[in-house]
Amino acid sequence: MLMRFTCHVAGCLALAALLVAVAGCPKKKAAETDAGFPADTAKAAKSEAEPTAAVEAKLAQADLLDGKADKIVTRCASCALRMNGTSDHTLKVLDYTLYFCTERGAKTFAEDTTKAVLALEIPEG
Ligand SMILES: [Zn+2]
Numbered sequence: 001m002l003m004r005f006t007c008h009v010a011g012c013l014a015l016a017a018l019l020v021a022v023a024g025c026p027k028k029k030a031a032e033t034d035a036g037f038p039a040d041t042a043k044a045a046k047s048e049a050e051p052t053a054a055v056e057a058k059l060a061q062a063d064l065l066d067g068k069a070d071k072i073v074t075r076c077a078s079c080a081l082r083m084n085g086t087s088d089h090t091l092k093v094l095d096y097t098l099y100f101c102t103e104r105g106a107k108t109f110a111e112d113t114t115k116a117v118l119a120l121e122i123p124e125g
Contacts, residue, residue, distance in 0.1 A: 054118060056095075059096040061122045062081055062120060073099060078106070082123055084099070
């Protein structure tokens with residue numbers, strides 16, 4: 001009777017330990033995976049897509065300064081869009097061609113195009 005009782009308890013403990021081992025590990029692994037790469041990847045993709053849309057919106061405004069929505073920004077972005085650039089010094093940004101008044105202006109602008117475009121203030125008229 002005593003022997004049988006002891007075996008029963010030991011069996012229960014072994015079974016409980018086995019359940020914890022089996023149920024515990026995979027659950028912990030899944031939680032680690034959830035908190036890891038997928039969220040970071042989504043965040044990175046989002047932050048890459050947003051500036052592009054903002055750059056495009058800014059270029060569309062700059063494009064209209066010469067009165068034509070032809071995807072050619074004839075105003076020199078290096079001169080805060082207040083001077084006319086020339087077709088001798090151009091820079092392609094997305095679908096737009098930007099005209100600059102000097103080669104140096106175009107090169108400086110090209111160093112960090114996204115930042116430079118976003119920093120542009122569209123002048124009135
Ligand atoms: Zn200029």
